[in-house]
Amino acid sequence: DTGVSQDPRHKITKRGQNVTFRCDPISEHNRLYWYRQTLGQGPEFLTYFQNEAQLEKSRLLSDRFSAERPKGSFSTLEIQRTEQGDSAMYLCASSPNIAGVNYYEQYFGPGTRLTVT
């Protein structure tokens, strides 16, 4: 399967703990996005990478959140000192740049559901 994969699929953690999620985009997709989705809402943009460069960050991304894409392939999203309000589905998406043209269609992974107790 060459789709976007995310790991883990589910994570339960206690308040105050740190968690890290991983996203593997579709091979050769140079654009990678992280979103957060709470129940009954649409995805909220968190951050965007083009290759290894983090080009956009939402105001939603507090200083407890950090994202990396060190080699321009997989990405990690870390949440430090988790709070109950961080409970949500964290979605990763990727999209290609073909022959210098950015494609806007995003391919989403299955998400990581985080529960903070």
Add this chain to the structure above:
Amino acid sequence: SQQGEEDPQALSIQEGENATMNCSYKTSINNLQWYRQNSGRGLVHLILIRSNEREKHSGRLRVTLDTSKKSSSLLITASRAADTASYFCATGNTGNQFYFGTGTSLTVIP
């Protein structure tokens, strides 16, 4: 804050009927996309319409865009039980940020 808002929030129809959902947005856009999400899953891209297009078709899907009214509609014809899902519009400008609406929950009754 999210830019798009879908209407209605929930829609229930019989199999074979058409389903129409609407999306309104606030600022100028480069493109608008529609996505489907089955319960507890990731989103699947359905169709993209650019700001200089007014209508687009893909299979049983028809999308319209009215930039003067900052609105779009998604029509699903001859609905099937498998179309039961949440549908979201997403607006983009530079391609670096996309804003999703709150979604329309569609139930197709067999």
